[in-house]
Structures are given as structure tokens and as C-alpha cells.
Amino acid sequence: MENERYAILANKSYGLYAGIVESFDPVNQVAEVRDCRHVARWYGKTGGITSLAEHGICGSRGGESRIGAPVKATLTGIMNIFDCSAEARATLESAVQS
Secondary structure: OOOEEEEEEOOOOOOOOEEEEEEEEEEEEEEEEEEEEEEEOOOOOOOHHHHHHHHHHOOOOOOOOEEEEEEEEEOOEEEEEOOOOOOHHHHHHHOEEE
């Protein structure tokens, strides 16, 4: 959908998640996320979280990335949200569950 916000979400325990942000309460740091996938490990262009949000999973070791199955989730302790580019979203959505 055009107005969907697909993003990388980081919580205070250093967990990373990717998915469609349906709502975010900044006061309570709670996000409702559809098609939420845990990003356990990833390989990308430069290795940082902003690189993941811009370029997604890529590079010679991209296939070694560990991305969980998509679920509907309530995430707590959200500290940062990084909007993803269309390129990054495509790589994350097509990542093989591992």
C-alpha cells in the first residue's frame, strides 16, 4: 500500500525488527507492527542499521543473514524507528526465513 510505513525498529534491549508500522505510541514506546520479522543478523552494504534501512540485505554474505518469519506483533521499549527504502523493503520481505 502507498501510505504504509515499512521500517526497522530498534528496542532498548538492542533487538531489531522489520515490518509495517501500524501505530506507534512514543510516550509508552510501544509499536504495533504487521508482517514483523526479527532481524537476528544481517549483512549489507556497510553494516550499520541505517545502511540496512537504505540498502537492505545485500553483498556477498547477504545469504548468511538470519531473518525470522513474519508475524503481527506488539513491540515494547522501542527507541528508534528507521524508515526503509523500497530497495531495502524488497530484500527484507524476500529474505529466506532462518
